[in-house]
Amino acid sequence: MKIKWSFVVVALLALSLFVAAGCAKKTTTTPTDDTVQVQDDTRMDTQDSTMEDKDLAAEQAARAKTEAMVELTSVTINFAFNSYELNDSARSILALKANILRNYADVDIVIEGHCDERGTEEYNLALGERRARATYEHLVILGVDPQRMKIVSFGEEQPLDPASNETAWAKNRRAEFVVK
Numbered sequence: 216m217k218i219k220w221s222f223v224v225v226a227l228l229a230l231s232l233f234v235a236a237g238c239a240k241k242t243t244t245t246p247t248d249d250t251v252q253v254q255d256d257t258r259m260d261t262q263d264s265t266m267e268d269k270d271l272a273a274e275q276a277a278r279a280k281t282e283a284m285v286e287l288t289s290v291t292i293n294f295a296f297n298s299y300e301l302n303d304s305a306r307s308i309l310a311l312k313a314n315i316l317r318n319y320a321d322v323d324i325v326i327e328g329h330c331d332e333r334g335t336e337e338y339n340l341a342l343g344e345r346r347a348r349a350t351y352e353h354l355v356i357l358g359v360d361p362q363r364m365k366i367v368s369f370g371e372e373q374p375l376d377p378a379s380n381e382t383a384w385a386k387n388r389r390a391e392f393v394v395k
Contacts, residue, residue: 283315284322284394292350292390296331299345301353309350312392313357320360323395326350328368329375331384336370343368350390365395 290312292305301309316322328347330339347366355361376383 280319283319287312287315287322287324288392288394291392292346293385294346294388294390296384296388297334297342299342299349301349305350306353309353310357313354313359316354316359316363320363323363323365325365325367325393325395326354327373327391327393328366329373329387329389329391330371331387332371332374332379333384334371339370340368343370346388346390 290308292301292308294300294305295302316324326347328343328345328350330343330346332339334342344366347368351361351364351366354364371387374383374387375389376386
């Protein structure tokens with residue numbers, strides 16, 4: 216039994232020597248010429264965040280302007296037969312257009328006057344001009360700078376609907392807006 220205990224003691228001593236040898240302190244050398252520099256990146260993150268916010272705001276502003284220009288050019292003003300008077304519907308549409316033009320001072324427009332095919336070519340050109348002029352003058356009254364607007368008459372030259380019936384003629388008696 217003594218032999219077993221001595222064998223256990225020897226085994227434990229050997230094991231402890233192996234563990235001690237494995238945990239020996241290792242020495243490392245570092246070059247003395249190298250210096251460690253620490254850079255604070257928090258400022259760059261703030262700048263990046265600010266740039267992203269500015270980019271996002273610019274993108275939203277561009278999208279809003281594009282939508283406003285679509286609204287400005289897509290809705291036309293319609294007129295009664297042989298008339299250039301603005302009805303209540305036309306005035307409310309022009310109020311919305313004036314608001315858009317006031318919000319985007321860098322946008323210039325051309326107001327196009329159109330007529331249906333009835334009447335002489337000369338008469339329809341003159342009537343188209345009166346329709347464009349009435350629209351122009353109402354926008355000026357609503358606060359739009361007159362220097363930003365031009366008028367042109369196409370008379371009966373550019374119909375929306377080429378049919379010869381009352382529905383087509385009603386569509387063709389209009390004032391349209393084109394962004395320059």
